Amino acid sequence: MSSIYEQIGGKPAVDMAVENFYRKVLTDERICHFFDDIDMEKQMAKQAGFLTMVLGGPNSYSGKDMRQGHQHLLSKGLNDSHVDAVIELLAQTLRELNIPQEVVQQIANVAESTRNDVLSR
Amino acid sequence: MATIKYKGEVFSVKVNETVLDTLLNNGIAVKNSCRSGVCQSCVLKAEKGSLTEKSQQGLKDTLKTQGYFLSCMSYPENDLEIVSSTELQIPVTIIDKKMLNSDVLYIKLKYEKDFSFYAGQFINLIRNDGLTRSYSIASLPSEKSIDLHIRILPSGQMSNWLSSNASLGEKLYIEGPIGDCFYSGDKKEQPLLMVGTGTGLAPLYGILCDALGQNHQGEIHLFHGALNFSGLYLIKELFLLAEKYSNFYYYPSVLKNEIEEVNQLNQLNQEVKVGAIDKLVFQTIKKMKGWRAFLCGNPELVYSLKKQLFLAGVSLKEIYADAFLPSAK
Ligand SMILES: Cc1cc2nc3c(=O)[nH]c(=O)nc-3n(C[C@H](O)[C@H](O)[C@H](O)COP(=O)(O)OP(=O)(O)OC[C@H]3O[C@@H](n4cnc5c(N)ncnc54)[C@H](O)[C@@H]3O)c2cc1C
Numbered sequence: 001m002s003s004i005y006e007q008i009g010g011k012p013a014v015d016m017a018v019e020n021f022y023r024k025v026l027t028d029e030r031i032c033h034f035f036d037d038i039d040m041e042k043q044m045a046k047q048a049g050f051l052t053m054v055l056g057g058p059n060s061y062s063g064k065d066m067r068q069g070h071q072h073l074l075s076k077g078l079n080d081s082h083v084d085a086v087i088e089l090l091a092q093t094l095r096e097l098n099i100p101q102e103v104v105q106q107i108a109n110v111a112e113s114t115r116n117d118v119l120s121r
Numbered sequence: 122m123a124t125i126k127y128k129g130e131v132f133s134v135k136v137n138e139t140v141l142d143t144l145l146n147n148g149i150a151v152k153n154s155c156r157s158g159v160c161q162s163c164v165l166k167a168e169k170g171s172l173t174e175k176s177q178q179g180l181k182d183t184l185k186t187q188g189y190f191l192s193c194m195s196y197p198e199n200d201l202e203i204v205s206s207t208e209l210q211i212p213v214t215i216i217d218k219k220m221l222n223s224d225v226l227y228i229k230l231k232y233e234k235d236f237s238f239y240a241g242q243f244i245n246l247i248r249n250d251g252l253t254r255s256y257s258i259a260s261l262p263s264e265k266s267i268d269l270h271i272r273i274l275p276s277g278q279m280s281n282w283l284s285s286n287a288s289l290g291e292k293l294y295i296e297g298p299i300g301d302c303f304y305s306g307d308k309k310e311q312p313l314l315m316v317g318t319g320t321g322l323a324p325l326y327g328i329l330c331d332a333l334g335q336n337h338q339g340e341i342h343l344f345h346g347a348l349n350f351s352g353l354y355l356i357k358e359l360f361l362l363a364e365k366y367s368n369f370y371y372y373p374s375v376l377k378n379e380i381e382e383v384n385q386l387n388q389l390n391q392e393v394k395v396g397a398i399d400k401l402v403f404q405t406i407k408k409m410k411g412w413r414a415f416l417c418g419n420p421e422l423v424y425s426l427k428k429q430l431f432l433a434g435v436s437l438k439e440i441y442a443d444a445f446l447p448s449a450k
């Protein structure tokens with residue numbers, strides 16, 4: 001069976017999803033302040049790499065693990081509500097790209113599975 | 122602790138020190154300017170030892186494989202043997218020089234050996250004593266020379282020297298070309314947005330001439346901003362181009378409109394917009410999805426506009442930006 005990555009349209013689809021997702025993140029009052037000083041290009045490249053990996057595409061993620069990658073945000077108050085917001089925006093982005101609901105759910109589940117790492121629990 | 126060997130001497134790199142820091146702290150002159158990994162003037166070559174990915178970011182692949190790296194971005198993890206990068210330098214001569222307005226100097230450089238570039242890329246200009254600054258190319262390769270627009274800063278080392286001391290025939294060196302801010306000619310129908318402040322016009326003017334010369338079909342909108350009217354330049358030339366090419370739109374704009382300047386404006390018989398340039402862009406152009414954008418000049422404006430354009434639907438891959446970072450102290 002082909003990977004979700006291939007089913008949703010490979011690299012162009014992932015790049016588009018990451019851009020749209022990132023636009024939502026940067027304009028969402030609940031979480032945008034975490035991204036004030038972040039280099040957009042680098043962050044989007046990492047997100048695309050990460051998304052490609054969890055969707056079973058050609059593995060190119062070379063970023064930090066989720067615990068390390070978010071540790072410094074805990075002091076800024078990172079908590080469950082922010083993870084909820086991120087997962088909600090991700091799912092919304094994918095639905096807008098007409099990705100089937102069951103695939104959206106699978107991706108949301110992967111994001112959900114990183115919750116404890118993101119929050120260093 | 123990693124060590125670096127340079128011209129027969131060995132230095133140890135302290136914690137949180139870059140190769141550039143170590144050499145400078147030991148009294149070794151290394152040319153450098155932005156110290157942010159952008160201008161590439163601190164490039165050195167490692168003959169032994171392995172380099173981090175970060176220290177080679179942005180360099181051309183041919184330079185990477187030969188061991189060139191940015192010393193300001195290099196926190197070495199192992200011992201390095203380093204040589205300078207003088208073989209990358211190309212001799213140039215100043216063959217023309219004039220003022221474009223009260224504080225923008227124009228110089229034309231002739232290169233002595235083959236040099237291929239795109240209008241809009243930048244070069245590092247190197248004085249004989251090693252002082253190095255980045256400048257963007259405003260001319261086309263077909264002209265076989267390099268035009269630069271240089272803003273003269275009150276206490277600027279390079280800009281003042283160029284305007285007061287350097288004369289026609291003066292010999293300098295350049296390195297480059299660097300950067301991806303140029304017209305690629307691949308999507309002739311795509312609308313182009315160009316926004317620049319001050320001498321940010323230099324690369325934009327080059328890119329514009331390139332695009333028009335290659336018969337670009339999509340609309341091209343150029344916003345040039347300055348503090349006040351005297352900061353604008355090439356106004357007549359650009360209005361003429363806008364008359365000649367129906368797909369080219371030119372918007373000179375100033376932050377402040379001073380009374381005594383209104384006369385000059387009336388003489389021009391053309392509109393100069395007043396206000397913050399990013400606001401003007403969004404007031405003038407409502408939909409920018411699918412556009413390509415070129416942003417040059419003041420770093421704060423470039424970064425902020427990049428974000429605003431992205432949020433307005435422009436793909437990040439379609440935004441080409443050169444922030445004119447000042448030299449670091
Ligand atoms: C990629 C790139 C492309 C560039 N292209 C151009 C170009 O096409 N044309 C051009 O004119 N410049 C350009 N620059 C800027 C240029 O490299 C120099 O920084 C600039 O000319 C000042 O050099 P200087 O030696 O005259 O002044 P310095 O001796 O370096 O600085 C003198 C003083 O002026 C201050 N200063 C520096 N920059 C500014 C500024 N923008 N506004 C106010 N004060 C400042 C410094 O902090 C310092 O106190 C570019 C920079 C980069 C990174």
Ligand code: HEM
Nearest residue numbers: 031034035046047050063064069082083086087111114118
């Ligand atoms: C829901 C699960 C999440 C996943 C899968 C995820 C994924 C990632 C990835 C892959 C990176 C790159 C790591 C690296 O630097 O190498 C990253 C960085 C980052 N994430 Fe997340 N993230 C999640 C939740 C969140 C939340 C809830 C926030 C805050 C609202 C957040 C804010 C950030 C920020 C600001 C960075 C950049 C850190 C930096 O570069 O300094 N993330 N994330």
